[in-house]
Amino acid sequence: MSQMDTPVELTITCWMCGEKQDTINMTHGQLLQWRNGVKIQHIFPEMTTDTRELIVSGTCGTCFDKLFPPPSPEE
Numbered sequence: 788m789s790q791m792d793t794p795v796e797l798t799i800t801c802w803m804c805g806e807k808q809d810t811i812n813m814t815h816g817q818l819l820q821w822r823n824g825v826k827i828q829h830i831f832p833e834m835t836t837d838t839r840e841l842i843v844s845g846t847c848g849t850c851f852d853k854l855f856p857p858p859s860p861e862e
């Protein structure tokens with residue numbers, strides 16, 4: 788197994804609510820790609836948008852929805 792294939796586990800706590808989120812599994816190579824500027828949706832297309840947002844901003848899906856609610860019908 789090369790270093791790029793080494794498993795990495797991230798456990799992220801939401802900065803807003805303080806809740807520890809599920810462990811996110813990836814490879815060292817995927818983590819390096821993201822840190823080097825590759826768009827996260829290209830590296831992790833199978834992840835939900837909530838999981839990708841958690842990695843990018845440290846914000847869980849519930850808190851993200853509180854920060855950026857969908858527009859009301861009259862908007």
